[in-house]
Amino acid sequence: MAGPSFDDRDGWIWFDGKLVPWREAKVHVVLHGLHYGSCVFEGERAYNGHVFKLRQHSQRLLESAKILGMETSLTVEEVDAACNETLKASGFTDAYLRPVMWRGSESMGVSPKGTKVHFAVAIWPWGAYFGDQRMKGIRLDMGQWRRPAPDTAPTRAKAAGLYMIATLNKNAAEEKGFDDAMMLDWRGQVAEATGANIFFVKDGAIHTPTPDCFLDGITRRTVMGIARARQIVVHERAIRPEELSGFTECFLTGTAAEVTAVREIGPVKYNPGGITQTLMTDYDALVRMSPDEVARRSPS
């Protein structure tokens, strides 16, 4: 059964420069971000009171806004500070953060002329994205909707509009009893899951698609660094769906999903195993270290 609506909570939301009570952080239905998809966001996690890789997330948020032509005077330091201040006000030490920027209601029409760029940060507790299945492994459907070419959509931005494709695939997968879907790209190559990047294991090495038309996740880069520090070879390359049955392990990486094992993609089965477990354990340890220690061990 669904819990209480997300807009009906106690707490504080950062809204255009100040903290406002959660229930009062509202926008109007006539909103450029809603009608025309001019909205970008981030997904971050705090562990032990620190936002993991906050600076990288704030930089990506501003970069996503820039890609969509959304002009803001906000600096990366101000975005960092808003996230930290909201986290402090929330009282949570372990939580999920959702910074979001959108074009407002100041004008209506496809043209964004005259609209202002707004910025909010909401924070809520969010346990494991796939519940208790992180090591047991989740089941992925083959998504029907593909990731578009980089000259068709702003694929490097974490833009709300691109999640239309993810939501279509996720919804279809859940209706068939799967946990999530794996998407191919416009060329028919393996791309990612609906909210996480994808990795495979073969002969002790890791293989992952080159992120040339989907998000090069912060967790993806972190996990690749962890693997290399453990002398595990990482191949970033084009992966065809015909290759899926030749891999022995598969896992997802993402801020929400963290490292999650995959036990099935359509008809192909995997045995969540040693490399997935090692990377999951190392990642879980890294995210709980102090920001200085994280920066030293995992600079990218």
Ligand SMILES: Cc1ncc(COP(=O)(O)O)c(C=O)c1O
């Ligand atoms: C579609 C998609 N791909 C990949 C990722 C992983 O990105 P990150 O590791 O930066 O959270 C996410 C999550 O933000 C996502 O939504």
